[in-house]
Amino acid sequence: MIRFYQLKRTWGLPNLCHSCCKTETYLRMAELPYEVNATLPPMAPKGKLPYIVDGSARMGDSRFIVRYLKKTYGDHLDQQLSTAQIGAGRAMQRLLEEHLYWVTMFTRWEWTRENWETNKTAIFSGIPVLIRDVAAYHTRRGIRKQLWGHGTRRHKPEEIFELGFEDIDAASNFLENKPYLLGETPTSFDATGYGFLVNTLACPIESPVKDYALTKKNLVDYVNRMQTRYYPDLVAA
Ligand SMILES: N[C@@H](CCC(=O)N[C@@H](CS)C(=O)NCC(=O)O)C(=O)O
Known part of the structure; x- marks a missing residue:
């Protein structure tokens, strides 16, 4: 197992x-x-x-x-994909994992005190009280360094959000009216699609990027479709 x-x-x-x-x-x-x-x-x-x-x-x-x-x-999910589809799927995967990810990290670890408190409680609440704040402080410092190294944190918040809007537009336009990223059937790229989009539009971290993503009906439907299919044990997104 x-x-x-x-x-x-x-x-x-x-x-x-x-x-x-x-x-x-x-x-x-x-x-x-x-x-x-x-x-x-x-x-x-x-x-x-x-x-x-x-x-x-x-x-x-x-x-x-x-x-x-x-x-x-074995790989029964991606067997039918053409090399062009794999290329397109990989490009979308990298956009979500290597760019939109950092925009959402900025909103969780840096942007607004409320978001940070929500994030901190979710991650560190299981840790003994005495070391909780120290662990949260050090982790936050490390993530803020990563955000600076990546370059995201060097921009103004409104600039970061503009870049996030572009990612959301790209994901929404890529998906169009298909049920899954690459067509009628789910592929491994949908694991990334769901994992990163649900963490943008269905988490209690407020931001203009979340609000913008929620205006994209095809993305909201997609996240719900994936969640209903693969997480019947969880409520709808
Ligand atoms: N490229 C990695 C990214 C994993 C990642 O960034 N994990 C975060 C949590 S979402 C983490 O463990 N961060 C701790 C840290 O950076 O100290 C993957 O695909 O697994």
């Missing part, structure tokens, strides 16, 4: 960690049996969640995990 490590469930989402949500969604899409363990990033092999343990294999990073799972257990 695959042991899957991620942050604890909260906010009525599979996970507030985008990549954890993506990976659990992939496990469900691929119909692989797994058990969930809640943990924190310092326990992970690369210091970031998620990670898995499967027999003697222990690995972090959702991209390598999905690649390993496909290789080890």
Whole structure:
């Protein structure tokens, strides 16, 4: 049985960690049996969640995990895709994972005191009181450094949101009126689509980017479609 490590469930989402949500969604899409363990990033092999343990294999990073799972257990989700479709799916995956992600991280860790309090409570509430604030302070400092290194935090909030709007437009225009990112049937790219979009438009972190995403009916319907199909145990987004 695959042991899957991620942050604890909260906010009525599979996970507030985008990549954890993506990976659990992939496990469900691929119909692989797994058990969930809640943990924190310092326990992970690369210091970031998620990670898995499967027999003697222990690995972090959702991209390598999905690649390993496909290789080890087969890949019935992406078999029919053309190379052009895989290229387009990969480009959308990178946009969501490597750009929109940082916009949402800015809203959670930096932008507005209320958002930070909501984020802090969700992540650190299980930690003993004495070390909770210290852990939150140090983690926040680390994430703010990452946001600076990536470049996002060097912009004004309104500039960051403009870039986020462009990502949302791109995702909405890419999806058009298809049920899934690449057509009529779900593919592994939808694990990313759901994991990152649900964490933008259906989490209790308020921002102009969330508000903008909620005006895109096809994205809202998509997130609900994925959630209904793969998380019948959770309420609708
Ligand atoms: N590329 C990684 C990203 C994972 C990631 O950024 N995880 C975050 C939680 S959403 C984390 O563990 N951050 C802790 C840190 O940066 O210290 C993946 O796809 O798994």
